[in-house]
Amino acid sequence: MTxxxxxxxxxxxxxVHDHPALATSCAAFDRVVPLYVLDPALAGLSPNRTRFLHQSLAALRDALRGRGGDLVVRHGDPVAETIxxxxxVHATGVALSADVSRYxxxxxxxxxxxxxxxRLHLRTFPGLTxxxxxxxxxxxxxxxxxxxxYHRAWARQAWRDELAPPCRVTLPTGVVAGRLPxxxxxxxxxxxxxxxDQARRRLTAWLPAQPRYADRHDDMAGDETSRLSPYLRFGCLSPLSVANRVDDRASPFVRQLCWRDFYYQVTDAFPGISTxxxxxxxxxxxxxxEDALAAWAQGRTGVPVVDAGMRQLRHQGWMHNRARLITAGHLTKSLGLDWRAGxxxxxxxxxxxxxxxxxxxWQWVAGTGNDTKPYRGFNPxxxxxxxxPDGAYVRRWVPELAAIAGPAVHQPWRLPTPPDGYPPPLEPPGPTPTWLR
Incomplete structure (x- = not known):
């Protein structure tokens, strides 16, 4: 029999863990060919994510090889290369995880x-939420x-079963895997x-801190957040696996996973969400x-907490969630610039x-999205x-202000002598806000 x-x-x-498309295909077919296609249309959008992607592909290839398989890597249009x-390999079926972006x-x-x-059978699977x-x-x-x-309905919903990784992945004879760049x-x-592997180690290391998440996750200097978001974005971790490890649907951390699902279902219904x-x-x-936008992007607005967030972003490719809200609020609510630029x-x-x-x-902060109070004010x-409160986060990321002790670091424009090398606040449009007077 063929x-x-x-x-x-x-x-x-x-x-490979909790991957419905992979697990189901390995159970239903004699041979399975894992494929990733590097699409030139996406190249150059983010050097940080491109590097992270290539590291993740190398780890995935190692995991598949450890199960007898391999990762076939092709370059070009994903549809054409799949066909x-x-x-x-004389395949009869194709499987992939469903996604929601317009692309x-x-x-x-x-x-x-x-x-x-x-005459190929295509099946899509869950797994990104x-x-x-x-x-x-x-x-x-x-x-x-x-x-x-949505959160109330989500908390009541029966979740699918988490899937173990396949014990073995069997490739057809003669498949050329190709090299990773x-x-x-x-x-x-x-x-x-x-x-x-990096993702699973990070999750295991952070879980003991999870009970403190409710009280500490907004502490910008303390940095008590999970930092799992890059691994969730690339699917190095299953969000279901993360939720199951926490094992408390009512926890504030699992609520953040619900927020993630919420925006996925919004984007599924409204694919133009980025424009x-x-x-x-x-x-x-x-x-x-353009000058104000460039100053904001470079962390040179003259508002220390905003500049600290933007400099953390450029240094780590990541930013504390509270800093994201503050920097986005400053761009849209204080400076009046378009959220799309942000x-x-x-x-x-x-x-x-x-x-x-x-x-x-971004749309939530700008007042164009799902916020039930879109016109709320903003005070950085x-x-x-x-x-x-002590300014430790600001002093870490804005070294020009490192010598300013305590909360005075948040308003250097009020000091008798302006700090050397640090700009005054950008002038917002319209009346001067109370926090800047």
Whole structure:
């Protein structure tokens, strides 16, 4: 009897643990060909993420080889390369994890069309979220627009079973795996490395701190967050596995995983989330000031907590979540600049930058998204005094202010002598805000 062969097309699911497409294919087919296609259309979008991706692919290849298989690496259009490989190995099926971005949806539809034309069976699987986008719908709507009711439904939802990695991955004879390119340089000198083993070690090391998450996660200097977001973005960790390790659906940390799922289901229903205002009737009277945007992106706004966040971003390819809210709020609410410009800057630097969460959170801050109070004010000094009360976070990332003790570091423009080498605050449009007077 002829051996049955399937291709598993890896995308943002670079792991072997709890991988529904891989596990199901290995159980149902005699031969399985894991494939990753390096798409030149995505090259250069983020040097940091490109480096992290290549590290993650190397780790995935090692994991597959340890199970008797390998990772086939091709360059080009993912759809064309998948169909070409299917012909080479006489595959009858193709499997991949479903995704929600506009790019991913177009790729999936093109792949579906080509598989039908070549008489290949295409099956998509969950795996990028805890609960699949579209699985939860409110009465009379296609998706949840507000987080709180979504969270209630999400917490009640039965989760799928977590899957063990396949014991063995059997390749067809004669498959040429191809080489991974040389590891490219990133731009952030202190970016964490990618890969499933790195991700699992980070999760294990952080779990003892999880009970403190509710009280400490907003402490910018204490840095008590999990830092798992880059690994979730590339699928080096299964979000379901992470939620199961915490083992408490009511915990504040698992609630953050729900926020992630929330924006995935929003993006599934509204794929233009990175370019179009989500909220109906949103007012977008943005101004355009390239000098102000550049100062913000470089951490030279003259507002220390904002500059600290942006410098952390450039140095680590990551930023504390509270700092993300502060820096985004300053760009849109204080400086009046378009949130889309902020999306692009974050997307360039962030290891964890993805369409759903990056764009969804930016729209929430800017008042064009899912915030039920879109016109709330913003005070970066008050935020800094609350979440970095002693100024340790600012002093770490803004060395020009390292000699200023205590909370005075948050308002250097009030000092008798301005600090050397540090700019005064950018002038916001309109009346001077109270925090700057």
């Amino acid at each position: 051996a049955r062969t399937a291709i598993v097309l890896f995308t943002r699911d670079l792991r 070409r490989l299917a012909a080479e 991913a949806r177009r790729r999936e539809q093109r792949l579906r069309d080509e598989c039908a034309r070549h 805890v609960v699949e986008p579209g699985a939860l719908k409110p009465g009379g709507g296609d998706h949840y627009r507000v987080f709180s009711p 040389a590891l490219p340089p990133g731009e952030s000198p202190d970016a964490v490395p990618g890969g499933e 179009d205002a989500y909220r109906r009737g949103a007012t977008e009277n943005w101004r355009y000031d 999306v692009r800057v974050f997307s360039h630097w962030l290891l964890d930058g993805d369409v759903a969460n990056n764009s969804g959170n 000094v008050r935020q800094a005094e609350r979440y970095d």
